[in-house]
Amino acid sequence: MPGFPMFMKKHDLVYLTEDASHDAAIEIINEEAFGPGRFARAAARIREQGPHDLSLSFVCADDGETIASVRMTPVMAGSIKGHLLGPLAVRPSHKNRGIGRELVRIAVEAARRKGSECVILVGDPPYYQPLGFETVAYGALTFPGPVDPNRVLVVPMIEDVHAGLKGDIHWRA
Numbered sequence: 001m002p003g004f005p006m007f008m009k010k011h012d013l014v015y016l017t018e019d020a021s022h023d024a025a026i027e028i029i030n031e032e033a034f035g036p037g038r039f040a041r042a043a044a045r046i047r048e049q050g051p052h053d054l055s056l057s058f059v060c061a062d063d064g065e066t067i068a069s070v071r072m073t074p075v076m077a078g079s080i081k082g083h084l085l086g087p088l089a090v091r092p093s094h095k096n097r098g099i100g101r102e103l104v105r106i107a108v109e110a111a112r113r114k115g116s117e118c119v120i121l122v123g124d125p126p127y128y129q130p131l132g133f134e135t136v137a138y139g140a141l142t143f144p145g146p147v148d149p150n151r152v153l154v155v156p157m158i159e160d161v162h163a164g165l166k167g168d169i170h171w172r173a
């Protein structure tokens, strides 16, 4: 920016619905955040069962560069038709600016508008509880791989979600 000192450079963050043009950047962001072991995680095994929902998946771009991503995958969790949130990742250069929180907020609201019955994830409770996530009853859901039951969290969007969250969780069409 001519005549504009570098330290005053204004970041121009925009939040966009994901499309195929973001694929390569999202791959790099997730590799950087989670490393090669990411495909072995229980939530990743659900995501391998079918595609994520692009209409509920979002990126954040800074001056046109994709720097953060959240994806949402349709799942059947016990008897509840919900969405699995993740991966959520923000490039290290852009952490601690509220971008992760904003991506979660946008994705959860989009799922609510689409009629989802819950948003579920495996993640750190101290990060997600302030964003409306509650702990699922210990061991109530069976993932296609080991998970720490204390990290299975949900935003309920209909009555009695917790009662329905019992049994397998898997991808749904």
Ligand SMILES: CC(C)(COP(=O)(O)OP(=O)(O)OC[C@H]1O[C@@H](n2cnc3c(N)ncnc32)[C@H](O)[C@@H]1OP(=O)(O)O)[C@@H](O)C(=O)NCCC(=O)NCCS
Pocket (backbone or CB within 6 Å): 033, 034, 088, 089, 090, 091, 094, 095, 096, 097, 098, 099, 100, 101, 102, 122, 123, 124, 126, 127
């Ligand atoms: C976790 C992650 C998505 C957070 O994104 P972010 O944009 O940096 O987060 P935000 O700016 O919205 O929130 C920052 C706050 O969350 C806290 N926070 C970050 N990760 C946390 C975690 N795992 N547990 C608890 N708090 C966490 C920060 O300390 C900070 O707290 P403060 O507001 O009191 O300073 C990002 O750090 C990341 O990509 N990490 C690697 C991948 C990952 O762990 N993804 C989540 C899988 S569960």
